[in-house]
Structure formats: structure tokens, C-alpha cells
Amino acid sequence: MRRFKEMIKRKDADILVIGVLTLMSLIIWGHGETFFANPGDTSVDTAVFQTVGYMMKRGLLPYVDTFDHKGPLLYLIHYLGSLINTNTGVGIFQLINYFITFLFAYKIARFKLNKLESVFTLLLGNIILLNNHKEVADVEEFSMGFICVSLYIFLDYILNNRITYKKIFIAGLCCGAVFMIKMNQVSCWIVFSIFIFIELIHNRTYKELKRFTAMFIAGFLSIVVLLVIWLLCKGCLSEAIYDYIIFNFKYIHARRQILTSMEYWLTYEYYLFAVLVMLFFIKSNKRANGVYITYMIMSYCFIALMEDTSCHHGLILIPAVIYPIACLMESLNNNVELKRILVIAILAYIIIPLWFKEAKPIPYKLIHASENSLSDELNEICGLIKENTDYNDKISVYGNWDVVYLFSDRVHATKYSFQNPIRFCDDKILTEYIEELRNERPKIIVLQGDGWGNYDGDIKDFLDTEDYDLIYQAYRESGNGPMVFMANR
Secondary structure, three states: OHHHHHHHHHHHHHHHHHHHHHHHHHHHHHHOOOOOOOOOOOOHHHHHHHHHHHHHHOOOOEOOOEOOOOOHHHHHHHHHHHHHOOOOOHHHHHHHHHHHHHHHHHHHHOOOOOHHHHHHHHHHHOHHHHHHHHHOOHHHHHHHHHHHHHHHHHHHHHHHOOOOHHHHHHHHHHHHHHHOOOHHHOHHHHHHHHHHHHHHHHOOOHHHHHHHHHHHHHHHHHHHHHHHHHHHHHOOHHHHHHHHHHHHHHHHHHHOOHHHHHHHHHOOHHHHHHHHHHHHOHHHOHHHHHHHHHHHHHHHHHHHOOOOOOHHHHHHHHHHHHHHHHHHHHHOOOOHHHHHHHHHHHHHHHHHHHHHHHHOHHHHHHHOOOOOOOOHHHHHHHHHHHHHOOOOOEEEEEOOOOHHHHHHOOEEOOOOOOOOOHHHOOOHHHHHHHHHHHHHOOOEEEEOEOOOEOOOHHHHHHHHHOOEEEEEEOOOOOOOOOEEEEEOO
């Protein structure tokens, strides 16, 4: 009977954990841009990724017919999402990714804590997600799950000496997936793989070294080779290599903000706190905590080298902060009263208010799900496009406002669905864009305005010489709002 009651308690605890993980996933998804009840104006980055997926659904090829400079796996995910729903379908994959991220972050905390303490650590550690989710870009979101899974596998080996060839294969697969999403997010695998490699050589376990290396490489190649074959069969491999690797270096170098970026991320208080915690506990386990600090520093360096202070880059740091918080919680086991006071205070003043604030807008979104939540300008512009073009007609947007393609349900006329800021990385981009406009002569050209795509320079010359008429202008007094031009046929 006693054992039965204990089993029931364990099951109740497991149900509570799964419930919290599910609720956290739903809250983050519900607050995001791809929530099914929130088909409104999306951020610049999200709209670009969704546009690539939508264009693939319409038969266009990534890199060749529609330009962007992220990894092919990201576009494949958005393509699958677009098959579900053009504007919100990818949110299903994000929801699954959130749950996987939280599940394995919880399992990492369990190395040090009991179930309830691990849930507390998870809620506290993901405050970084709440802070950065307002400026979301789902490159980092899709990487988080793969990072958490691999971090759990590596820590299980270092802390508990538990490892299987299957886990090594999965770690390699996760590394390959993130490599084909965004290359600067692979610090986890670089640090832990090198550590394990050196340790196995030091211990002279050469047979294990060969098998581990073979399984990791097999996992890595299992996804990379498949994606390379897919790109090769589609005839866009060379363009993918140029856009994803060569152009990306140009894009990063053009920013010239390395010192600003390093200063910003060095003073990122949540992550800095986690690093200091690990330094404090390094003596308790030099082997595990030493390599973990190396991983945290490497992650910081990889983000800083992006020369960008956009806070969404901080999303990939979420997996890294869970273990330090768990170590800190474990250190309080000898002072139960202090631990209880701290937990209650953090719950009351930090965790509950912040998570409640994140969840608060969701009921409103659900109640008003059937209402049009687009801006007035976007509504008018998309309405004009649908009135004056057919489904198979092409349009173009000058600036960086890809959401117009998504809500007007139209294909873009040139390779470049957007031109800013990439035009400043390569002078040929604007020239190619204007030349393609001359060849395609789309029925509608939208100028974003507001400094992103104003009526000036090369686009003004094109519109004047190619006989386009202005049919819509927002904020006519300032002359800086969106404009719509239609071709005279």
C-alpha cells in the first residue's frame, strides 16, 4: 500500500511536470507572431523566412529564385509550415520545439535537483526567453531544442558517465541540424566534442574514441548530406553555398560593430550571472564545471562575433543558464530555511509576475481571433494588390516588408523579395534587382517608405522611365509612408 501511494505521488509529480512544460510552451507560442490567433504584421526576419517557405510552396527555389542567407533546414521547416498555413503554419513546429527545449532543460536540472526544484529552475532560467521573445527571430528558436538535447547528452556523460552510441549519433544529428540552420550556434558541440576527444585520448580508450567519432560524424552527415542532395537535385547547391557561407561573412563584416556587440553581450546580466555562478562552483567539480564554463564563454564569443546587438540572439543562451541555476539551488540544500525563503521570494516577485504578464494577452487574442489585426496601410495595400492582380501575377516590394507577399498571396517578381539592408553588403544586389524589374515588369510595385524603401534614387528612375502610376500613398503630408505603383499596360 505504501509503495502504491508513493507510485501515485510520482505519477502526480510527472503529470504536474508535463503540465507545466506544456503550459510554458503554449504561453510562449501564444505570445509569438505565428500563433494561430495572431495573423498580424510580423517582424522583418520572421516575414522573410515565411516568404521563402511560401515561395517554395508556389514552386520557386530557395537561393535561386528567392534570396536569403540562412541555412536550408530553416527554409524547409518554413516550407512545411506554409503547407499548413501561409502565415501561422510554422507555429506548430515552433510549439513542438519549445516543448522539446523545456523538456530537456528540465532533464538537465534533474541532474542536481528533485522534480519540483527542477520546474522552479526551468521557470526562472527561461526569463531570458521572456525578455528576448518580444524581438523574435525563429532562427534561434529552432536551434534551442537541438542545443538542449545535445547539452543533456554531454552533461549526462560528464556527470554520470552514461553514454550510448545512439546518444552520440543523436548529438551529431542535432549538430548537423543547427549547422544547417545557422552556423554560429554550434559552440556546444565544438567545446564538448573536443573535451571528450581529448579525454578519451588521455585515457587511451582508442576503441571508444573511434566508435564515438564514427557515430557523431554519422549523425552529423545523416542530415547534412540529405539536405545537400536535396539542394543538388533542385539545382541550387552552388547558390546556397554562396548565400549561406560567403554572403553571410560579407553581411557580418558590413556591420562593423564588433566592439559594441562585445560590450552589449558582456553586460548581459542574466548570462553574466550564470557564468559567475559556474566560476564560484568550479572547485566542486573542476572537470564538469570547467568545460561548462568554456562552453558558456564560447557561446558568448560566437554571438558577439555576429556584430549585432539584436536581443533575439540571446535565445540560444537559454540552455546554458539552466545548469548553473541548478548548481546554485543544490548548494542551498544544507540551509533549507534560506532555500525556502529564496524560492518563495523569487516566485512572488519574479517568476509569477513575468510569466503572468506573458500569458495575459493570449485570452484577448483568442476572443478576437476572427478579427483583422493588420495595420490600416497593410490592409489597404493588400486589398489593392488583390483587386488589380490575378493569383499568378507577380509583384515587388522595395524595402524590407515581405509580409505584403504573404497577405496579398502573391509571388515576388525578382530574386530579391527585399533589398535592405543586404544592398549595402553587395553593390550588385540593387543593380540586379532593377534589371530583373525591367525584365519582369510586375503589375504592382510597393515602396515600403520610412527609410527602408523610399521614392528616391534608382527605384524612382525606374518607375518614371517604365511608366508606373502612383495609386496609393500613406502619410501623404510627410511623403515618407508606403506607396503603391501600378504599371500602365
